[in-house]
């Protein structure tokens with residue numbers, strides 16, 4: 001939590017204003033931040049200086065792992081967070097590749113679960129990684145990527161957290177996740193949860209011990225209409241201790257994640273938080 005607040009404070013104190021064309025808003029911006037999550041000791045990086053809707057964040061990452069590309073599928077899992085990007089962004093509404101209401105196009109898991117090969121056909125990156133790790137193999141390239149520059153015009157948004165690289169040292173699993181663009185008041189709340197859950201879940205289904213998760217952020221920003229609530233409300237609050245994440249131990253395979261896992265299989269213990277803050281969302 002301290003590292004999150006430090007990043008917010010750094011943006012407020014040292015950020016530079018950058019005009020963003022896609023959203024037509026200005027963003028107070030810094031370049032490069034490195035966050036670490038202690039999954040080994042179950043220090044769940046949930047924001048406590050406002051109420052965090054952690055179940056929505058887990059629904060998003062489950063949807064990515066399942067290869068979803070439709071906002072209705074994300075709603076069925078328990079989050080409405082993709083509705084606006086699927087249905088309210090004019091550039092995507094005008095894009096001839098959009099296949100109707102709720103379509104998000106070729107994004108995130110839709111790419112990572114069927115990454116097109118230059119020679120034809122596709123690779124299920126996630127399945128290969130799970131197979132390797134389950135067999136104790138780390139080929140130094142256990143990379144789940146959602147980034148395909150040739151597919152940008154086929155999706156409603158380029159992936160923000162675009163790469164997850166898994167590593168084994170003995171029977172301990174590590175994760176390095178990379179994010180190109182980060183809406184710190186809204187998105188990062190979720191992204192910290194997602195990096196943590198991804199390592200915890202992958203360790204559980206491959207029979208490894210979770211170690212640390214390292215989260216690299218390149219462009220970290222606060223939109224102009226989010227600055228006052230961040231600076232004048234959230235940053236004046238004192239954080240509470242980190243809660244614990246409980247994952248149903250019956251989740252044992254990638255197939256479990258693909259078929260029956262729901263948000264009921266996740267719980268948080270000891271979550272003390274301040275009141276919710278409603279931050280504006282830039283579409």
Ligand SMILES: Nc1nc(=O)c2c([nH]1)NC[C@@H]1CN(c3ccc(C(=O)N[C@@H](CCC(=O)O)C(=O)O)cc3)CN21
Pocket residue numbers: 052053056079080081082085157183186187188189190277278279281282283
């Ligand atoms: N501008 C922007 N910021 C983002 O963080 C973001 C995007 N766009 N587009 C793609 C996804 C969607 N994400 C979202 C979308 C909405 C919320 C949001 O409204 N959060 C509220 C309430 C969540 C709830 O009730 O479930 C919050 O207070 O955290 C968060 C992340 C993250 N990503």
Ligand SMILES: O=c1ccn([C@H]2C[C@H](O)[C@@H](COP(=O)(O)O)O2)c(=O)[nH]1
Pocket residue numbers: 022157158160161181182183184186187188191
């Ligand atoms: O997981 C996510 C997804 C999105 N975001 C934020 C980062 C930016 O504010 C927007 C995406 O806009 P781009 O113009 O494509 O950079 O969404 C996030 O923080 N986390």
